[in-house]
Each structure stands twice: as structure tokens, then as C-alpha cells.
Amino acid sequence: MALIEIENLTVTFRAKGREVQAVQDVSLSVDERESYGLVGESGSGKSTILRAICGMAPVTGGTIRIGGQPVPTPRGRAFSTEVQMVFQDPYASLHPRHTIDRTLSEPLAIHGMPDRDARVVQALTDVGLPPAFRFRYPHQLSGGQRQRVAIARALMLRPKILLLDEPTSALDASVQAEVLNLLNRLRAEQGLTFLMVSHDLAVIDHMCDRIMVLQHGRTVEEITRDDLAGARMTTPYARSLFAASADRMLEGSERPAP
Amino acid sequence: MSLLEVKNLRVTFDTETGKVEAVRGVSFSLGHERLGIVGESGSGKTMTGRSVLRLIRPPGRIEADAMTFDGQDILHASEREMRALRGKRIGMVMQDPKYSLNPVMTVGRQLTEGLRLRDGLGRADATAKAIAALEAVQIRDPARVMEAYPHELSGGMGQRVMIAMMLIPEPELLIADEPTSALDVTVQAEVLSILDGLVRDRGMGLIFISHDLRLVARFCDRVLVMHKGLVVEEIAAAHLMEAKHPYTRGLLNCLPRIGGPREPLPVLDRAGF
Numbered sequence: 001m002a003l004i005e006i007e008n009l010t011v012t013f014r015a016k017g018r019e020v021q022a023v024q025d026v027s028l029s030v031d032e033r034e035s036y037g038l039v040g041e042s043g044s045g046k047s048t049i050l051r052a053i054c055g056m057a058p059v060t061g062g063t064i065r066i067g068g069q070p071v072p073t074p075r076g077r078a079f080s081t082e083v084q085m086v087f088q089d090p091y092a093s094l095h096p097r098h099t100i101d102r103t104l105s106e107p108l109a110i111h112g113m114p115d116r117d118a119r120v121v122q123a124l125t126d127v128g129l130p131p132a133f134r135f136r137y138p139h140q141l142s143g144g145q146r147q148r149v150a151i152a153r154a155l156m157l158r159p160k161i162l163l164l165d166e167p168t169s170a171l172d173a174s175v176q177a178e179v180l181n182l183l184n185r186l187r188a189e190q191g192l193t194f195l196m197v198s199h200d201l202a203v204i205d206h207m208c209d210r211i212m213v214l215q216h217g218r219t220v221e222e223i224t225r226d227d228l229a230g231a232r233m234t235t236p237y238a239r240s241l242f243a244a245s246a247d248r249m250l251e252g253s254e255r256p257a258p
Numbered sequence: 259m260s261l262l263e264v265k266n267l268r269v270t271f272d273t274e275t276g277k278v279e280a281v282r283g284v285s286f287s288l289g290h291e292r293l294g295i296v297g298e299s300g301s302g303k304t305m306t307g308r309s310v311l312r313l314i315r316p317p318g319r320i321e322a323d324a325m326t327f328d329g330q331d332i333l334h335a336s337e338r339e340m341r342a343l344r345g346k347r348i349g350m351v352m353q354d355p356k357y358s359l360n361p362v363m364t365v366g367r368q369l370t371e372g373l374r375l376r377d378g379l380g381r382a383d384a385t386a387k388a389i390a391a392l393e394a395v396q397i398r399d400p401a402r403v404m405e406a407y408p409h410e411l412s413g414g415m416g417q418r419v420m421i422a423m424m425l426i427p428e429p430e431l432l433i434a435d436e437p438t439s440a441l442d443v444t445v446q447a448e449v450l451s452i453l454d455g456l457v458r459d460r461g462m463g464l465i466f467i468s469h470d471l472r473l474v475a476r477f478c479d480r481v482l483v484m485h486k487g488l489v490v491e492e493i494a495a496a497h498l499m500e501a502k503h504p505y506t507r508g509l510l511n512c513l514p515r516i517g518g519p520r521e522p523l524p525v526l527d528r529a530g531f
Binding site: 042172174177185200202206207228230240245 | 298299412413442443444445446447469470471508509512513514515516517518520522523524525526
């Protein structure tokens with residue numbers, strides 16, 4: 001049985017009498033310990049799917065099941081011990097006036113967990129930060145360090161599922177490599193399941209086993225990693241995304257004639 | 259003679275905790291070609307671009323042994339002389355249309371403002387020229403875009419509006435600072451081909467500043483790789499894969515590739531340089 005099952009999900013935003021269907025009739029299922037990627041351009045609805053899972057988007061149709069059970073509304077405490085999210089912008093997703101220690105121990109306090117001290121130190125060590133960082137504020141950290149803290153925060157409750165919303169798009173290329181390596185190591189060590197969103201096909205390809213291409217809120221194509229690498233996509237849109245991305249690669253691509 | 263000549267450029271900020279050197283001795287010359295400047299955050303690439311227009315505010319200071327544009331000394335030019343250069347002969351496209359367009363002016367007014375004030379054109383002539391500029395950057399419905407406010411445009415449209423605005427005075431040199439990093443890949447490809455066409459058709463010089471090594475390599479003729487305020491390597495874009503400097507190699511290798519191996523990505527060893 002798949003760990004995450006989404007069937008015919010539809011999300012509709014209503015504002016000033018206008019209706020926008022951000023996600024239309026999207027279905028997907030992710031097995032335990034699998035890494036699944038959602039790729040598409042701005043407005044394709046990829047982030048909205050993650051937000052819908054967390055109860056942060058107005059779902060108007062379809063079902064979301066985690067471990068076979070439909071998710072409750074509101075999501076509740078049990079949900080947050082199963083599913084956590086890492087956001088795109090590490091500058092916006094950490095509380096600027098809370099120390100790292102406070103950010104990391106808050107979920108433990110809410111859930112009444114013991115050994116907060118030891119767990120915070122362990123969480124920092126897990127993401128490769130020195131324990132002394134506990135007493136710093138977000139503005140005293142670099143972008144990559146902040147994203148490590150955001151990942152540590154998401155893992156505090158030992159969830160099974162991590163929803164990753166463009167976790168490296170705000171970072172430099174070399175820092176991106178470090179964070180991607182960290183995520184892969186944590187997935188192996190903690191047996192995590194990833195549902196990851198990115199606009200960068202190469203990043204998704206590096207991280208995920210199966211990939212769904214979205215456009216205008218609809219599924220365009222679902223493709224395995226091997227088929228992507230072999231350029232065996234069946235729809236023109238997926239091919240154009242691949243071409244725009246492969247274009248940027250140096251090997252095997254011709255420079256456009258001047 | 260080259261269009262732009264920069265010798266030993268230094269940009270220093272005097273802060274409470276002492277001097278911070280953002281650019282520490284950068285030299286390059288540019289003809290009618292596409293020069294890429296790549297580096298990570300804080301490498302000084304944006305400061306180098308802004309220095310050419312002397313757009314660095316105190317406490318920042320620009321020093322150089324020489325900085326000339328088309329034979330004119332821009333290091334010691336008066337503010338009045340600089341104003342005559344800015345926009346008219348040297349244009350600059352900024353990174354983010356959300357912050358660089360005036361949010362309370364329609365696109366049409368922003369595009370025609372310069373034409374009417376600087377070139378003294380009448381309303382009808384200015385509007386016609388602005389619409390032509392929007393068409394040149396492949397905006398399909400220029401009349402609607404002229405009436406729109408920046409928040410009513412998508413990122414790609416906003417970026418194209420900024421490029422159109424910079425191209426109206428037909429500058430000889432265009433400095434584009436991350437002109438496509440806020441855009442989707444397919445839109446990015448479109449904006450680049452527009453820039454490419456303009457460089458080719460108008461014989462413009464282009465300084466293309468970006469953090470994306472692969473993009474720069476594909477788009478430019480020559481690449482300067484910057485790190486901590488210094489140029490660590492200068493290389494023809496076609497030969498980028500044969501780059502020698504460990505920093506350039508590190509930047510190239512740490513990027514994931516479609517169909518690449520599933521091993522951990524090589525990480526830049528910052529202690530090395």
C-alpha cells in the first residue's frame with residue numbers, strides 16, 4: 001500500500017468573485033521510502049499540492065490519504081508527527097526573533113516530548129551544524145545554514161514524510177550540492193519518504209525516483225527517472241521542459257550558432 | 259579600440275568594523291561581444307557591474323587605475339557627464355522586475371518618461387516608439403501592456419518590459435545583472451534569445467552577470483569567474499569544460515545533471531582558496 005495517496009485532487013482559490021483552479025484532478029501515489037518529484041513552471045500548482053496535503057490550501061475535490069487513512073481537517077497533532085514540510089526561502093521560514101534553540105524545541109514542547117536538550121543537540125549534529133549554533137539567531141547564519149536549521153526543525157518530531165518545496169532554489173550552486181547531499185543522507189538514515197517540488201529538472205532528477213510534470217494545475221506526464229535520462233517523454237510540454245533544461249548543460253549540447 | 263576598459267578596479271565599503279573589500283582588483287576589457295561574469299553570492303560580480311555606471315553609494319568607494327568607456331574616462335567624469343552616459347550609452351537591466359519597476363506608474367508611462375524628458379518627443383511619437391520597443395522583446399499585446407501596472411504582469415513580462423526600457427535609447431553597452439534568474443526555464447530561454455538577437459543586430463556590447471555557470475557558458479563568448487572579489491579565471495566560454503582553476507571546476511562539478519550518477523554531489527572545498 002502506498003504511503004501517500006492523492007486521488008483527483010482539486011484546489012480552488014476564490015477571491016473577489018473570481019475562481020482560480022490551481023490544481024485540477026491530480027492523482028499520485030508515493031510508496032514508503034520513495035522519493036517523488038513534482039516539476040513545472042510558476043503557476044503549475046506544484047507547491048499548492050504540498051500545501052493542500054498540509055491543510056494550507058482550499059481543497060475542493062478529491063481525497064488525500066496518508067498510510068491508508070484520509071487526512072483529518074484540521075490536520076491535528078498526529079499529522080504533524082507524520083508529515084513535515086521544508087519551505088523554499090530559508091530567510092522567510094525561520095522566526096527572526098527566536099533563537100535556533102527555541103525554533104527547534106518548540107515542536108517538542110507542543111508535543112510534550114522529554115529530553116529536549118539532547119534532542120536539539122542531536123538534531124543540529126544530524127544536519128551538520130555545530131551544537132553551539134543553538135544560541136544564535138537566524139540573521140547570524142548564512143542561507144545554507146538556515147536551510148539546514150529548517151530541515152532540522154522539520155525532523156524534530158521524527159516524521160515519516162518530508163514535503164520539500166524548492167528547498168535549494170534560493171541557494172548558491174555549491175551550497176545547493178551540500179543541502180541535496182544532506183537530504184539524501186537523512187533519507188537513507190531515517191527511512192524518509194520525500195515529496196519534492198522544484199522547477200529545476202536536473203535537481204529533481206538527482207533526487208527522485210519518479211517524476212510528475214505539471215502545467216496549469218494539471219498532470220502532463222508521469223515519468224520514471226530512467227525514462228527522463230533517456231529523454232523518453234511522450235508529451236511535447238515535458239519535452240520542451242527537458243530541452244530548456246538540457247540546453248543549459250555543457251556536454252552533448254551544441255551552442256546555438258551566433 | 260575596446261569599448262570598455264577596466265584596470266585594477268577596487269570597491270571598498272568603510273563600515274564600523276573596518277574596511278570591507280567587495281571587489282579587490284578586477285581588470286578586463288570588452289569589445290562588441292558578450293562577456294559573462296559568474297560567481298556566487300558575495301563574489302563581487304554585481305558590484306563590478308554597478309561600478310561601471312558608478313552606481314555605488316557611500317560608504318562604498320570605487321577606486322581603479324583606469325576605467326574608460328569608448329575612450330572617455332569614467333572614473334573622473336563629473337556627475338553630469340555620468341548622467342549623459344547612464345541609460346543613453348550604457349544601459350543596465352536589474353535582477354528583479356518586482357523591485358525595479360515603479361509600482362504606481364503604468365508601464366506605458368515608465369517607458370515614455372525617458373523619451374519625453376530626455377529626447378523631447380511628443381506624446382504620440384513616444385508612445386509609438388515604446389510600443390515598438392515592446393514588440394521588439396516579443397510582447398504579443400503591447401497596447402494592453404502599456405496600460406498595465408507592474409503587478410499585473412508576470413515575472414517574464416516584467417523582465418521583458420525592463421529590457422525594452424533599457425533598449426529604447428539604443429545603448430552601446432548593456433549590463434544585465436541576473437536578468438533571467440527570477441524566470442522559468444522556458445521563459446528564460448526566450449529572454450536570452452531576445453538579448454542575443456539584440457546584441458547581434460545592433461552590435462551592442464553585453465556584460466552578463468549571473469550565478470549560473472552553465473547558462474553563462476551557453477550564452478556568452480568569454481567568461482570571468484569571480485570569487486571573493488577577485489577574478490580567479492578568465493576563459494573562452496566554449497572551453498569552459500577545460501577550466502583549470504579548482505574553484506571553477508568545483509562550481510561546474512557541484513551541479514546535478516539529468517541522468518547523472520546518484521552519488522553525493524562533489525562539494526566545493528572552500529579551504530582551498
